[in-house]
Amino acid sequence: MTDGPTYGFDTLQIHAGARPDPATGARQTPIYQSTAYVFRDAEHAAALFNLQEVGYIYSRLTNPTIAVLQERVATLEGGAGAVACSSGHAAQIMALFPLMTPSKNVVVSTRLYGGTVTQFSQTIKRFGWEAKFVDFDDLDAVKAAVDDDTRAVFCESIANPGGYITDLRTIADVADAAGLPLIVDNTSATPYLCRPIEHGATLVVHSLTKYLTGNGTVTGGVVVDSGTFDWSASDKFPSLSAPEPAYHGLRFHETFGALAFTFHGIAIGLRDLGMTLNPQAAHYTLMGIETLSLRMERHVENAEKIAAWLEGHKAVDYVTYAGLKSSPYFDRKKTVCPRGAGALFTVALKGGYDACVKFVDHLEIFSHVANLGDTRSLVIHSASTTHRQLTPEQQEAAGAAPNVVRLSIGTEDADDLIRDLDQALSAAG
Numbered sequence: 087m088t089d090g091p092t093y094g095f096d097t098l099q100i101h102a103g104a105r106p107d108p109a110t111g112a113r114q115t116p117i118y119q120s121t122a123y124v125f126r127d128a129e130h131a132a133a134l135f136n137l138q139e140v141g142y143i144y145s146r147l148t149n150p151t152i153a154v155l156q157e158r159v160a161t162l163e164g165g166a167g168a169v170a171c172s173s174g175h176a177a178q179i180m181a182l183f184p185l186m187t188p189s190k191n192v193v194v195s196t197r198l199y200g201g202t203v204t205q206f207s208q209t210i211k212r213f214g215w216e217a218k219f220v221d222f223d224d225l226d227a228v229k230a231a232v233d234d235d236t237r238a239v240f241c242e243s244i245a246n247p248g249g250y251i252t253d254l255r256t257i258a259d260v261a262d263a264a265g266l267p268l269i270v271d272n273t274s275a276t277p278y279l280c281r282p283i284e285h286g287a288t289l290v291v292h293s294l295t296k297y298l299t300g301n302g303t304v305t306g307g308v309v310v311d312s313g314t315f316d317w318s319a320s321d322k323f324p325s326l327s328a329p330e331p332a333y334h335g336l337r338f339h340e341t342f343g344a345l346a347f348t349f350h351g352i353a354i355g356l357r358d359l360g361m362t363l364n365p366q367a368a369h370y371t372l373m374g375i376e377t378l379s380l381r382m383e384r385h386v387e388n389a390e391k392i393a394a395w396l397e398g399h400k401a402v403d404y405v406t407y408a409g410l411k412s413s414p415y416f417d418r419k420k421t422v423c424p425r426g427a428g429a430l431f432t433v434a435l436k437g438g439y440d441a442c443v444k445f446v447d448h449l450e451i452f453s454h455v456a457n458l459g460d461t462r463s464l465v466i467h468s469a470s471t472t473h474r475q476l477t478p479e480q481q482e483a484a485g486a487a488p489n490v491v492r493l494s495i496g497t498e499d500a501d502d503l504i505r506d507l508d509q510a511l512s513a514a515g
């Protein structure tokens with residue numbers, strides 16, 4: 087099918103990027119389990135290697151199954167193109183790689199997935215990159231953190247795990263005024279609940295591992311480019327605007343326009359960093375995306391019901407879910423993610439650390455795992471697991487204090503989940 091703006095989300099999540107297989111007529115997208123692709127002739131091979139013609143060379147760079155996934159996610163996010171890669175963390179490096187060089191920095195929100203805090207505060211230093219952590223509700227602090235060496239601004243739409251929602255439009259305006267791209271991690275929201283590009287984001291990154299695949303089978307990531315950023319407006323982004331020696335002096339932005347970032351991500355990023363997704367994983371993710379809206383509706387419906395029930399429970403101190411009227415982010419939810427605040431939130435127990443540990447151990451339907459965005463309901467005590475490497479201040483800022491448990495509400499029967507939570511809260515005392 088041709089993807090027109092007239093198609094709705096439910097149609098696009100099934101059809102965008104896919105057509106019956108031209109070789110066999112196969113209706114479902116085949117898994118092209120092939121490392122290499124035969125060139126028509128020597129001239130064809132040369133044109134592919136010069137980026138004069140788009141096609142398949144080698145599966146570290148491009149693969150037909152992955153191409154369908156890239157187009158599907160780009161369409162759902164309203165972007166110009168996308169590059170899939172091996173994990174959500176790989177996607178974050180793939181997003182920053184064309185923008186950064188040693189001594190440059192990225193201004194990032196303090197409210198981020200725990201692994202991202204570690205990646206940004208520790209690992210990227212080895213590349214000579216720096217992350218400046220700022221409270222994104224303090225606009226003056228965000229503006230003050232931006233300096234001549236800043237190359238990007240990074241946040242999550244709905245921040246995992248604290249139920250925090252970023253005022254994307256305001257942050258995008260700050261990035262715009264400084265001539266910088268805004269990168270939004272949209273993993274917790276998915277494009278069904280939030281489309282960051284409509285709020286001014288330049289790039290959107292995802293962990294495909296979570297809701298997009300949806301059933302805990304795959305590790306994958308993707309970077310979607312809006313195609314709207316002018317990489318040549320300043321000399322800050324030479325990877326995209328200046329001649330590229332590895333391709334005979336080709337300038338990506340001048341040559342590929344709105345697809346500059348996407349082509350760079352494939353022709354340089356995947357080629358040289360090698361963080362490639364495999365076609366089998368792309369297949370599972372495509373299967374998952376076909377039901378994304380149906381699952382997200384149920385995830386949200388269950389999360390709203392369960393968060394409200396927990397908030398009224400005597401053992402519970404507070405619940406941080408932006409879908410609750412008590413949340414300071416309830417109003418922001420209406421503009422940033424009007425279909426719902428996702429299905430991930432934290433619960434603080436009056437009994438503190440000990441009660442949290444007992445509660446987690448007594449749950450039966452909820453699985454105690456370091457994952458989220460599964461059809462199964464999941465629970466984790468962040469302070470003793472995913473956020474263990476962080477300082478107490480970082481834990482607090484990330485919404486992962488010792489008295490707090492994170493729930494990822496699945497698509498099971500909400501009343502069964504409530505009964506399970508009720509018995510575990512009683513057991514926790």
Ligand SMILES: *Cc1c(COP(=O)(O)O)cnc(C)c1O
Pocket residue numbers: 173174175176199201202242246271273274292293294295296305306307458
């Ligand atoms: C899981 C997650 C990541 C990292 O993704 P992986 O696929 O595990 O590498 C990044 N951001 C958020 C919000 C996540 O939930």
